[in-house]
Amino acid sequence: MADSDNPHIAIQDQIPHNHCYGCGNENPKGLHIKSFWMDENVAYCNFRPQPHHCAGPIHFVNGGIISTIIDCHCVCMAISKGYQLHGRGTGEGEQIWFATGNLNVSFLKPVPIDTAVTLRAEVIEASEKKMKIVCELFSNEAICCRAEVIAVKVPNEWFHSR
Template sequence: MPFNHCWGCGADNPAGLRLKSIWSADDPEVAIARFHPRTEHMAGPRHILNGGIIATILDCHGVCTSVADAYRREGREIGRGDTIWFATGSLDVTYRAPAPIDAAVELQARVIERADRKTVVDSTLVAADDVCARAVVTAVRVPPWWLRA
């Protein structure tokens, strides 16, 4: 997505995490992303992924899933025509287990509610087949100029 400077998912932010969400080949209703933690992403214990990083990537994955879903509902490829973008309206994260920092984690997201200007997404962070965190992301559609402001 051009003009995305988000620290979590922005391809145009060289210092960011650059999380990239895609539709699953196994289930077209599920978006997935993989994140490879680095040592600077540690929590207090050096072997655990920081909770703020977890919240960020769950949030970004939910918002990006909302964007992709809106493009798909309009029958367009992402980035074609007028820009579609969403911003976080709310983020409710539940931490269930520590996420290790020494292996990739997978994010899975599914749209659970749609309206004209709002999408609600259920996102999970999975490490070694364990659900470590879950988030409900309410994403609100913003005008096309918002991303370029």
């Protein structure tokens, strides 16, 4: 991690101009996930599903919500890692953006809606233009999902044009 990256401040709170539904602190109706570095390549996220995040059976979390929190956790890690590769703290200087190139989620068990989930992800490959991140989602200490995310660098213009 860069010296200015604080493991006690969520990665998402260091990324400026983030309006994403899953991870953007500037989206008042979003999920507002928060990810924290554990070491140079591993980060975790705790998320508490709400009743309206249900699947067809109301006691399980919707697969789209699960995919969103996994995707956002991993892409935010890629953004932060992009800053690290440039020797800067997350959000410092010219903005660096990554977006989802591929998201592959394996749903192993239903995710109960009445329990917080923990995501643990690791950056497996990192370059200036592309990152590979693997993620596991745990509920009640059981692995419920495994995922692989390929995040690709995108130009800043994506976020400043309408």
